[in-house]
Amino acid sequence: MGQPGKRPPLDVVFLSGDIGGNLPPTFAIAGELALRRHRVTIAGVRPRAQSSAPTGVTMVQLPALAQMDVTRPTGRFGHRPALVRMALGRGTARDVRSLLARQRADVIVVDGVMLTSLREALSTGTPSAVLFHSLGKFWEQGMGNPALNGTLRPFGLSPLALLERCAARLLPTDREIDPAGQGRCRIAFDWIGTTEHASPPAPRAPENPPLILVSLSTVWQKNQEDVYRRIIIALGQLTKGTSAVRAIVTTGGVPIRIEQPLPANVELQGRIPHEQVMPHVDLVIGHGGHSTTLKALAHSIPLLVLPLDPSSDQPLIANVIERNRLGRTLSANALPETIGKTINDILTDPAIVAATARTGERLRGQNGARNGADWIERIGYGP
Numbered sequence: 001m002g003q004p005g006k007r008p009p010l011d012v013v014f015l016s017g018d019i020g021g022n023l024p025p026t027f028a029i030a031g032e033l034a035l036r037r038h039r040v041t042i043a044g045v046r047p048r049a050q051s052s053a054p055t056g057v058t059m060v061q062l063p064a065l066a067q068m069d070v071t072r073p074t075g076r077f078g079h080r081p082a083l084v085r086m087a088l089g090r091g092t093a094r095d096v097r098s099l100l101a102r103q104r105a106d107v108i109v110v111d112g113v114m115l116t117s118l119r120e121a122l123s124t125g126t127p128s129a130v131l132f133h134s135l136g137k138f139w140e141q142g143m144g145n146p147a148l149n150g151t152l153r154p155f156g157l158s159p160l161a162l163l164e165r166c167a168a169r170l171l172p173t174d175r176e177i178d179p180a181g182q183g184r185c186r187i188a189f190d191w192i193g194t195t196e197h198a199s200p201p202a203p204r205a206p207e208n209p210p211l212i213l214v215s216l217s218t219v220w221q222k223n224q225e226d227v228y229r230r231i232i233i234a235l236g237q238l239t240k241g242t243s244a245v246r247a248i249v250t251t252g253g254v255p256i257r258i259e260q261p262l263p264a265n266v267e268l269q270g271r272i273p274h275e276q277v278m279p280h281v282d283l284v285i286g287h288g289g290h291s292t293t294l295k296a297l298a299h300s301i302p303l304l305v306l307p308l309d310p311s312s313d314q315p316l317i318a319n320v321i322e323r324n325r326l327g328r329t330l331s332a333n334a335l336p337e338t339i340g341k342t343i344n345d346i347l348t349d350p351a352i353v354a355a356t357a358r359t360g361e362r363l364r365g366q367n368g369a370r371n372g373a374d375w376i377e378r379i380g381y382g383p
Helices: 023-035 080-088 090-102 115-123 136-143 146-155 159-164 224-236 274-280 290-298 314-323 336-347 350-364 368-381
Strands: 011-015 039-043 057-060 107-111 128-131 168-171 211-215 246-250 266-269 283-286 303-305 327-329
Touching (some): 011 023, 023 039, 023 057, 023 128, 023 290, 080 090, 090 115, 107 115, 115 128, 115 159, 211 224, 283 290, 283 336, 290 350, 303 336, 314 327, 327 336
Parallel strands (some): 011 107, 211 246, 211 283, 246 266
């Protein structure tokens, strides 16, 4: 649709929270709507250092989520208590109810995790959409689980029942590599394509060794420091002949202590704009996060995936990468020697290089932010 034209701007409220990979599609679509002169509010996201909201978007707090900080180390149960509070917490529902009672909204967009918030949004009668942030197969496996739906139904929180009442179920991923896009699916997703921006690979001078980017997660995860340590050891062993590489290791704003001396071919950074460095990168070593994975693929970069959280979407994404010949996957416990050998295998496999080139070209033709904003305008303005 683009510009609203003579129609009045819409008031769009996004209900979300910072759990890492959900922010890129939220910010991308919200930013696109703001560029079209709509009034956009994002509620619930706790600002991070060195990051900012999209221009023209208003950020407000949900008190129940104000102390949520997924970059910090946690105890035995990790971030699960905070995620449960975000998804099902009464306090979160109460905050959302209060916000929607005092703030006008033409469209409400709810993070896929936030079931109690979605129930509150639907209860207002305002057209509401859900914004997901991973492969559709992951959401189908979780939200389509019969036992989960049966348990939550008495509380008005059956995921499938709530999703059926939504005006849209926006899925910002690539349908071709998503198993949910191949055949029948219990959730009627509205596929909008990736919201990640990318450019074609830049030529590399023959005398320069391949450049590797390590980007594990913007969320603290157990044993993350040890995984970084073994990756850095592996990279430090790749300095000679045809196996030589350069590497940039980023910690994504998570307070990681790298106490070992850095090899000469490894540079350590906190946060760097991926869109600046990725055109020059030959391989990304990641944890299987959806946003980092799609951004790398959009730049035609193969991946080495070491899933850190077996209960998350990371193992599924790793499996998809391996099955589509877009890289390889290893256990997070892999030894440096295994990591180093797999790096060389990926960089010298012509089938992987060709598959990632084709995938990158396809993803660069998608515009999930524009498509998501178009959907929201259709919902807000009606037929």
